[in-house]
Amino acid sequence: MIHEPDSPTAILPPGFLRHPVHFLAFGFGSGAMPKAPGTWGSLAAIPVWYTFAWLPPVAYWLVVLAAFLVGIWLCGKTADALKVHDHGGIVWDEFVGMWIALGLFPDQIYGVLMAFLLFRLFDVVKPWPISWLDARMPGGLGIMVDDVVAGFMALVCLWGIDVWVMPFII
Secondary structure: OOOOOOOHHHHOOOOHHHOHHHHHHOOOOHHHOOOOHHHHHHHHHHHHHHOOOOOOHHHHHHHHHHHHHHHHHHHHHHHHHHOOOOOOOOOHHHHHHHHHHOOOOOOOHHHHHHHHHHHHHHHHHOOOOHHHHHHHOOHHHHHHHHHHHHHHHHHHHHHHHHHHHHHHHO
């Protein structure tokens, strides 16, 4: 059975999300949802994505790279504050993973939905090498890297669908 922590808010210190670093690491508070915080964080990443999806591809990927690098620090700092390696409520990694999955810039809601579903599938199931990396990478990098790989796996699947399936449907 696949399981995400049920209640990230139950173990947060009072006022924890008032700290800007923790607020960002918790995906603007989306990771504090009592059920499935990773799913809520992935959903919350979509409206933020719309604010920079219009950028030229090079600028887009530089934003994603910057979010990844900042995320290593954000997630590591928040995990240290909570004294838990990868607290379920830390969802900045889901934000970056979703932005990678959305890197083909879908212009239809179906493409966004497919990116979301594929990313969540890879993030939750954690096929190799995601599971291997997740078990071995420490700190903020360890929190970020499994979702980055899940995002790239979703992106590759979306690219394959776009190249090999869509031409036969349209």
